[in-house]
Amino acid sequence: MTRALSDLERILINRLQDDLxxxxxxxxxxxxxxxxxxxxxxxxxxxxxxxxxxxxxxxxFDAEALGGAFCLCAMAVPAERFEEVLTKVNAYPEVAHNYERDHRLNMWFVLATESQAAIAATAAAIERDTGLKVLLFPKEREFFIGFRVTA
Amino acid sequence: MSLDPKDRTIVEATQAGLPLVPAPFAVVAENLGLSEAELITRLTRLKQDGIIRRIGAAPNHYRLGMTANGMTVWDVDDAHVDALGEKVGALAFVTHCYRRPRALPDWPYNLFAMVHGETREEVQSKRTEISALLGSASRAGDILFSTRILKKTGMRLRGKEA
Incomplete structure (x- = not known):
């Protein structure tokens, strides 16, 4: 997966996380x-x-500044239903990212829609489709970061 | 901070990326029928308005060997969560940091900080640093490692007709 980086490549990866x-x-x-x-x-x-x-x-781009609505969501999916629920959830175009995590709440996804109302409606549709509760974790505040990885 | 139709065209034309050539704005401007100067002026205004955060590239953590990804979550006293969130966000190894609502009784945590590392051990040791920083203001915490990417599509502004 990884390859050795030259010093120049390290510098470039680090510098491109700043602003040109x-x-x-x-x-x-x-x-x-x-x-x-x-x-x-x-x-x-x-x-x-x-x-x-x-x-x-x-x-x-600041996705919210562009006018969209976003919400982190989580579900506790029984292991034996995981693939079935995954297929249903991923079929929604509003589901932008989806990660499996090692917790009782094992499916974490981000809904990206045109409006706040569409967030609630999509979450409700997923609940109907799967019979499982969707917990909503909207961003209340973002703490800004020196967004960088040192390569 | 509203986008006029020209701004919207610029966002749609650049959200998949800029061409990697010495003068990328000239190429995009020509495609859009704008002058390079007008494109740069408009991008500069979008940046001043906070719609563009920066011009650059993002590293692919996985390809750089940082394959362990832990979402650390904390139940922090509401009176202190904003001040402490600023400090956690400023840690060099935290790539995203948010305050979110609790979902009681399922979920008692209100501060989320994403940590990447080469191994789970490395992520755990970084989590210990966050825990030390939060001190007694954090009543409980947990870490959720990602075990699989199930879907990843880029954010896209839909065209007006969409």
Whole structure:
């Protein structure tokens, strides 16, 4: 799964978790600092992305500021029903992410809809479909983070 | 903070990513029939309004070997949860941190902090650091390791006609 990273790749992974300037040549300052050409910097970033070490490059939007509604949800799914319930839950296009976790509440998913009302309606539909309770954990406050992993 | 139709077109054109070329905004602007300067001006305003958080890339934790992912959860005194949440969010190894409502009696926890690491042991030791920071304001805590990604689709702004 993993491959050895060069020092340059580590620097690039770390620096791309910061914010690049909104200027015509956003990689120019980074290239100067690393004593490389812009093409070399862009090429290395492209290979990190193509190898799956970086996800997409671009603007990161505040999903709620764009007008959508989001809610973390959890369900306690009996082991023998897990695959059946999973198929039903994942069939909803409103289910954006879904993780299995090692807890009595073993299915954790995020609903992404156009409105708050659609969150409640989708959760209710999943409850009807599965016969299981859906617990809603809407974000009340986000604590901002120095969002970075040291590669 | 409302988006006019041009902003919406820009969001739709860039949410899957920017081209990895030395002048990515020029390419996007040309595709949209805008000048590079207007695109950059509009993106700058979206950033000032908080709609864009940053321009960059996100690491893939799994591919970087950070395969252990623990959602640490805490029952923190309501009088202290916001001040402590700020401190937990500032820890370098916490990648997301939220206050959420409890769901009693099923769920007593109101502070959620996501921790990634190369091993579960590493995540557990980071959890101990969070516990020390919270001190007696946290009455109970738990950790939920993810065992499987069941679905992962990117967030997408739907087109107006959708």
């Amino acid at each position: 300037p909104l200027v015509p040549h956003p990689f120019a300052a980074l290239a100067r600092e690393l004593d490389l050409s812009e093409e070399e910097v862009v090429g290395r970033i492209r290979s990190l992305r193509d190898d799956g070490l970086l996800t997409r490059f671009g603007p990161f």
